[in-house]
Amino acid sequence: MAVATSSRTSKHWSTRDRILIEASRLFATRGFAGTSTRDIALAVGVRQPTLYAHFASKQSIAEELIRRDLIDGAEALTRFRSDGGGPAIELYRYLLWEVAYDRSTPFDLRAIYQTDLLELPEFSEGRKLLRRFDSLLQSVISRGVSEGDFDEVDPLLACRVVNAIILETIRASASGSPGDDAEADEIADFVLRSLLARRSRLTAIRTAAHREWPH
Amino acid sequence: MAVATSSRTSKHWSTRDRILIEASRLFATRGFAGTSTRDIALAVGVRQPTLYAHFASKQSIAEELIRRDLIDGAEALTRFRSDGGGPAIELYRYLLWEVAYDRSTPFDLRAIYQTDLLELPEFSEGRKLLRRFDSLLQSVISRGVSEGDFDEVDPLLACRVVNAIILETIRASASGSPGDDAEADEIADFVLRSLLARRSRLTAIRTAAHREWPH
């Protein structure tokens, strides 16, 4: 069922890491509220109070997962921005990166975005990180529209749609469909086909996006 | 914050309907497991055991919400199929219908799809209804590809992306962004721009989809 990349299985994780891994999987399938600290401890193979030697609370486990994911995503968008090539290539690269990232991370990050975890008042730090990420993504699309690369779409709506597709990607990686390398291109193609002002540019953009792209 | 359509507020709902409405909203924001029957009762304005005069369990409240939504969706897809016009027009009409439906329903249906509620063993009936809906949606896309209307996309992947966009639509309607009439077209346009083999047909399809379409 699951992909067996080195970073997802094997390895000798610390107890702290194993708590994060198992908690992310349980949050994803049963929700944050639907997962008990007993469930997490059982999955890790320790007793329930042991969790509290590593994390202050159940909430702080979720907060660490949110922090890691959104910081990585924002960092990737920033890197592709500075690599240049224009909005279309930046967006294509980001989509490739996201698919690869979701496949290789040992965490199942669905719960963060699938549930409205971030709308709960106590997750204000996560909300702040998400706003930062969203503004980076939206600025790529806005630049694409103003520079004439993209059609005259509403950047906010396009940003929402791209986010929805990313979530669907996370979902698919996590629920263990095989997921070949071609899939990343298909997803990026779907988005770019819709956004590009001249669709004939798609092939050139795909090629350029892959150039100097360390798989 | 919220839209004030007649079907969403006002009206004199029965206690049973009010339970469904408030439960759907709480499930959407706090998750199924994160919502207690006491929360629901408080929102409705009755005492907690009163819920059990209308529903056998908390689960059966969720089941009724799932049933209503998926039956309506499958029914719409079937109707547009028999109305004819070809896959592109069927899909465009369905997307318009979905946006309108999400705006007018008094229920907040995010929880059904956002969380993995349907992956829980006890929701087997809902899973069956979802599979039926998915196969209808996938057949529209498959026919579009085989008849040459659509590009050579993977129907399964395209179906997943369309589902993701529908969910984002539900999410957006529910979280109360204004949502004008143009938005429905923009969403349908985004999907069809990416799928259509010849993008120049988009305008004709939009016009045809709106014809004999009772707003």
Place this chain on the structure above:
DNA sequence: GTCTATACCCGGATAGAC
């Protein structure tokens, strides 16, 4: 760092009066 034991609260659901 991990364990056992436990405090204390809140969850779903039922009984039975009105």
Place this chain on the structure above:
DNA sequence: GTCTATCCGGGTATAGAC
């Protein structure tokens, strides 16, 4: 159909020994 009262299991978190 709605109420009050209540059962009991399971929830998070802490105390303190090893």
